[in-house]
Amino acid sequence: MKKLVEVKNLCVDYITFDGRVRAVNDVSFHIGEREILGLAGESGCGKSTIAYSLMRLHRPPAMISDGEILFEGQDVLGMNDEELRSFRWKDTSMVFQSAMNCLNPVKTIEYQFRDIFEAHNVVKNREESIEKAKELLRIVDIPTERLFDYPHQFSGGMRQRVVIALALALKPKLLIMDEPTTALDVVVQREILQKVYQLKEEFGFSILFITHDLSLMVELCDRIGIMYSGQLVELAPAKEILSKPKHPYAHGLGDSFPTLHGELQEMKGIPGTPLDLSNVPQGCRFAPRCFKATEACRQAEPKLVGAGENRWVACHDPMPIESTPSSTLEAV
Incomplete structure (x- = not known):
């Protein structure tokens, strides 16, 4: 699979009165052409920070302090303002968190489409903009007469x-x-994601999909990365991330999902609380909450290394394959 995006050793810091807080620490991954890559993890683990980094949307006090981001081999971090203006929305676009509130409430939908087209010089007049906007509304199953609402x-x-x-x-x-x-409610969620998948198959774009809902992600994604405390701790094919997790945190996430078939089972949460990024301990960041933690885990930070075909894990003592969580992929 040809690589569309490559992220290498990315670090993102937030500047505070008490010093720097590293929200993303040494994260590396790639997204292939026509691939859907998912990022999952607790709130504050760095998922959205990575997403904003890919388009260089961070504003102070956030700053990309180290690493590389390559889009089709081009250095995104080295782009000037004019290159970034062309890159955003034309090569990479984003559906933001709480997207329903991203629309300008005092402008019609037609105006908001026209704003994009005119900013990138892709239309000659308003009539052409309206035709393009209507075509896009048809693609997402919205009546074209709603364009002026x-x-x-x-x-x-x-x-x-x-x-x-x-x-x-x-x-x-x-x-x-x-x-x-x-x-959105679960019925509308499924309708929208099915439409996104159809569009991806039709137009051939890649997707970086970020959510807390692993079960939803497993259905949509090709590969899934698990984030914890600013670090990527596991990266694996979507069909294996719940049924055959290798990192204890991914295993704990799998145990947090109820089964839809079979006997009722007691749910098992992950003990403890997320790490305070302003006070990162020595060793593995997950060690204070990990049921497998040893002295080695508290002394040395594990690196993300290969753990089989198309799999990576950052753990001194990965989970054995036969040790699967109670809620397997088939039960989701």
Whole structure:
């Protein structure tokens, strides 16, 4: 699979009055052409920070302090303002978290499409902009006569589809979806994600999909990365991340999902609380909450290394394959 995006040793810091806090620490991964890569983990683990880094959307006090981001071999971190303006939305676009609130409430949907087209000089006049906008609304199953309505006149699911249409306006090669279905009910969630998958198959773009819902991610993604405390702790094919986890944290996430079939089982949460990034202990960051932690885990930080075909894990003592969580992939 040809690599579309390569992230190498990415570090992102937030500058505070008490010093630097590292929100993303030495993260590396790639996204292939036409691939859907998922990022999962607790709130504050660095998922959205990575997403913003790919488009260089960070503002102070956030800063990318180290690493490389390559898009089709081009250095994103080395782009000037003009190159970034062309790169954003044309090559990479984003469906932001709480996307329903991303629409301008005092502008019609038509105006918001036209704003994108005119900013990137892809239309000659308003009539051409309207035709392109109508075509995009048809793609996401919204009646074209709704083009001149305001956001408050749409339901939550329809606003979500409008935002997806806006993100696809310039036919980008990478679509970043940062928890795009958080505020929607499960039926609408499934409808929207099925539509996104159909569009991905039709237009051939890649997706970085970020969510807390592992079961939803397993259905949609090709590979899944598990984040913990600013670090990537496991990266594996989606079909194996719940049924055959190798990192204890991924194993704990699998045990947190109820089974839909078979006998009732007691749920098992992950003990403890997320790490305070302003006070990172020596050794493995997950060690204080890990049931397998040893003295070696408390002394040395594990590195992300190969753990089989197309799998990586950052653990001194990975889980054996036969030790699967109670809620396996088939039960999700």
